[in-house]
Amino acid sequence: MSLYGNAIVGQSGGPTAAINATLAGVIKGALAAQKKGQIGTLFGMRNGVEGLLAERLIDLGKEFADERRLSILENTPSSALGSCRKKLPPPEKDESVYAEILRIFKKYDIRYFFYIGGNDSMDTVDKLSAYFAKNQYEAKIVGVPKTIDNDLVVTDHTPGFGSAAKYVAVTMQEILRDCAVYTIPAVTIVEIMGRDAGWLTTSAALPGADGGIGPDLVYLPEKNFDLHAFFADVRAALDRHPNVVVAISEGIHDANGKYVGEGLTGGVDAFGHTQLSGAGKVLEVAVKERFGCKVRSIELNLPQRCAAHLASAADLSESVAAGEHAVSAALAGESGCMVTMTRANEPAYRIVYGTAPVCEIANQVKHVPDEYINAEANGVTDACIAYLRPLICGEVAPLYKDGLPVHCIL
C-alpha cells in the first residue's frame, strides 16, 4: 500500500474513438504521479463499475510499462477496459451497492477514482462522491467527459465529439461526391446519431462551408420535424439540381414529440431512452412515394463512434489532456467534479482545462442553440460552422501493419 493510496480508472457508456486517448491521459498523469510517490498502484476496472463490483481489476502500470504502448492505446477505438451501462440506484432507495463499493475501495486502498464517460457516468461520479463524503471516506472522485453526442453542459465540447464530427463530415463529403455522378433525380438521406441533441448532425454541414458543396438540407432534433415542410424543401432542392442529399438526426420528431423513426422500432434501453433506428428508412419510403424518384437512405451507424483511423488530431490531443487534467485536479484535492474544456476568448482556437461540480452537469442535456440553426430549421448557421471547425482539425497517423491499424487490446 502506498502512503497516499491507490488510484483506479474506468470507462463507461457507449465507446468513442477518443475514450482510450483519455484513458491514456489518465495513465500518463497517474504514472507520472506514481514516480513522484503521489499515487500507489493505478488499477483499471474492467467494464466500469460492473467490473469494480466484481473486483475485476488490472494493474495499468504493468500493462503500460512500455510507454510506447500508450500511443497505440490513444489510437485504439472503443473502450480498452470494457464498458457497462450500469446506473447506480438512488442511495436512499438502495445503499447496498455503495456499501460494497466502499468495501472494495478500502480493501484496495483506493483514494482516487477516475471515471470516463457521458451523462450517465457523471451521475455515477456524483452519487459516489456524495456517498463517500457522507461516510467520511477520503477519496477524490473525478469524472472525465466523453461522448460523441456533445450534449454535456458547462464544457465547450466533449472529448470524442470532434472525431465523430470529423468522421461524419468527411463521410458526408465522400457521399456527396458519390451521389453527384448520375444525371437522374435522386434523393439520398443520411441518418446520423444523436437522440436528443443534434450536434453530430450539424457536422454533416461542414463540407458546405466557405462555398463548398454540402448537403442540401440538415434536420436536427432541436426543431420539430414537419413532413410537409420537408417535402417542400426536397421539392425545391430537386428543382435546383438532380442529386439531393439530406442529413437527418436519428432523433428528429414531430411537434407531438413522436420520433420519425418510431414507425419501425420501439424498444427501451437500460436508461429508459427510446431505442431509435430507421428515421432514414421511414423518410426514404415517404420521399419515394411522394416524388417517385430514386431514393436511398444511409445510416452511418457505429463507425461514427469507432472510426479511430479518421480521428480528429485536435480531439485526440484534447482527450489525452483532459485525462491528464483529471489526475492533476484529483492530486490538487478536487473531488465530485468533472473535467471541463473552455474555449479561450482569443482569435486562435485554444482550450483551457478546468473542472466543474459534477452535480451541475449530470442528467442535463446541452442542445444545439437557436443561433446555430437557420430560420427555416433545415440547415446550420455560419456561427455553428465556426464553432465546429476547430474540433475536426488535424489528421492522425496511427500505426498500420499489413494494411490494418494496430490496436491495443488489454
Next chain:
Amino acid sequence: MSLYGNAIVGQSGGPTAAINATLAGVIKGALAAQKKGQIGTLFGMRNGVEGLLAERLIDLGKEFADERRLSILENTPSSALGSCRKKLPPPEKDESVYAEILRIFKKYDIRYFFYIGGNDSMDTVDKLSAYFAKNQYEAKIVGVPKTIDNDLVVTDHTPGFGSAAKYVAVTMQEILRDCAVYTIPAVTIVEIMGRDAGWLTTSAALPGADGGIGPDLVYLPEKNFDLHAFFADVRAALDRHPNVVVAISEGIHDANGKYVGEGLTGGVDAFGHTQLSGAGKVLEVAVKERFGCKVRSIELNLPQRCAAHLASAADLSESVAAGEHAVSAALAGESGCMVTMTRANEPAYRIVYGTAPVCEIANQVKHVPDEYINAEANGVTDACIAYLRPLICGEVAPLYKDGLPVHCIL
C-alpha cells in the same frame, strides 16, 4: 486537328474510391503522348457515353495544365467526369446509337477511346470496337477495369477493389473493438456490398488473420445460405463469447436462389439486376426472435465505395498504372481490349500489366473460388487471406484543409 487524332476518356458504372486514380493515369499517359505529338486533344466525356452522345466534352489537357491537380484527382473519390448506367443496345437490333457515336468520333477526330468501368462498361467497349472495325473507322478502343466487386475475369483483381476491401477490413476491425465492450450477449450483423460475388465480404475476415480478432462468421453468395445452419453457427459462437460479429454479403441467398434480403425490397435496376437491401435487417429480426439477445445490423453502404480517405495505397498506385497502361496499349495499336493485372509468380507481390480481348471478359462474373471458402461455408481460408492482403497494403495521405480532404471537382 492532330496528325494522329484525338483521344477521349470516360467513366461509367458505380463509382469507386480509385476510379479517379485510373482517370489520372489515363490523363498522365495521354498528356505525355500529347507532348510527343502522338495524341492531339484529350477530351473527357461527362457522364460516360451519355455525355458523349450529347457532346458534353471537356479538354482535360487544359483542366490539368497544373499537374499538381492530378494528385488531388487521384485522391478524390467517385467519378470526377460523372458516370452513367447506359448500356448500348445490340447493334443488330438498333444501330442508330452507334452511327451517332461514329458521327461524333469523326466530328472530333477521335482515334483513341478509353472507358473506365466495370462489367457493363466492358460490354460497351466490346460493342463499340466491333462496330468501328465493321465500319472501317480506325480507332483504338481500350477498357480499364474498375469495380469494388472484383468480379471481372482474366485480371488478378480490379482497381478499386483494394480500397473498398481496406475500408471493409478497417471498419470491421473498428466495429469488432466497439462490440467487445459489453458483457451481455449480443449479435452484430455487418452487411457488405456484393450482389453476385463475395470478394468484398471476404475482406471482412482480414482482421482475424494471424491470430487477430476477426468476425465469428462470414457468409458469401457463392454458397447457399441455410437459416438453420446459420442459427447453429450463431449459437456456437454465443457459447464461446458474448459478442458475436457476423459478416454477410448483401447477395446471400437460399438454395432456390431467393435472396435473404428479398423480403424487404424488390425493384429491378436498369441492367435487370434485382435491387438488394436488407439482408442484414432480415437476419437481425430472425436472430432476435430466435435467441432473444441484443441484435444489431449495420449496412456499410456507400462509404465502401467512396471512402477515399482510407484508400489502399497499393490500389491507388495500381489504378494510376492501369490508366497509363491503357494509353500505352492504344498507342501500340491494341484495341477491343481491357487492361489486365497479373500477379507475378514470385515471392514478393508485384503486378504485371497487360491486356486481354474484352470479348473474353464482358458479361462474365468471377466468383470467389471454393479453395478460398472454408468447409463449413461460414468463413474464408488462409489462401484467401494471402490473396487479399497485398491489395489493402499502404496508406494514403490525401491533402486536407480545415479538417476535410481536398477533392478535385471538374
